[in-house]
Amino acid sequence: MEKKLVDYRVENGIAIIELNDPPANTYSYEMMRQLDDAILAARFDDQVYVLVIRGAGEKFFSAGANIKMLSEASPQFKYNFCLHANETLNRLEHTPKLVIAALNGHTVGGGLEVALACDIRIAKKDGGKIGLPEINLGVLPGTGGTQRLARLIGKSRAIELMVTGRTFSFEEALEMGLINYIFEEGDFFKQVLEYAQQFVPPNKASKAVGRIKRAVQSGLEISFAEALALERELQQQLFQSEDAREGLSAYVEKRIPKFQGK
Secondary structure, rough: OOOEEEEEEOOOOEEEEOOOOOOOOOOHHHHHHHHHHHHHHOOOOOOOOOOEEEEEEOOOOEOOHHHHHHHHHHHHHHHOOOOOOHHHHHHHHOOOEEEEEEOOOEEOHHHHHHHHHOOEEEEOOOOEEEEHHHHHHOOOOOOOOHHHHHHHHHHHHHHHHHHHHOOHEEEEEEHOOOEEEEOOOOOOHHHHHHHHHHHOOOOOHHHHHHHHHHHHHHHHHOOHHHHHHHHHHHHHHOOOHHHHHHHHHHHHHOOOOOOOOO
16 A cells, blocks of 8 residues: 555645655655645635645655665656646646745755745745755755745846755745745744635635745746736636635725625
8 A cells, every 4th residue: 555645634714735754755656656646635625725735744845755765766866756746836836826834944955955945935934954955965956946935036046046946944035035034933824824814705805825836936937028918817707706806895885895705
């Protein structure tokens, strides 16, 4: 029987996905395949509005790919592994639902690459180090790290961090815009779920959240004129939604809207 390396459950409209191979939660081909399954389950579940990804235990979100596995693998397996991991993280990034990474511990190498494919990153205060130290293994961040990091914090700073392989605190990561928030250690994950709950109906129009994400993710990859056309198309879709009617009516009637995700 295959070992369960990714735990999945749904609570109050939030899909909780846990990388479960402590202590370091390093990922293998099997874990990445199970993560792919969890992403698809959340994407097609109409009762899921937000995905939250975390690592099992207290010390690591994830230390990235299993180095022992890679050192013993053939060049072809390594190539196929990176290809599959890239496809999984692309699917995560383009899932039309908000994805939050709860960085409960060290987030390095491929672990940070997973987090970079999420929309929002929330770290635990004094929880650990973060960075892309693949240069120390003689390789580069090969599951989207070179591209996503540069798009997030700028080309020059991203290159410097990757060629030095420096790891640094969550506090420094917050200053450079690599993470969005730092929450206190005591009830860290409870705070993350409370934060995520604001994006679940009736609090937010989840279709609008998803379309905003798509407009940004897809829009940055095409020309500005094409991106504006995409934005107009997505807006037209939202104008036809029940939540848009509710939001506009609530504004006119001076009341708090109650969205249904429709």
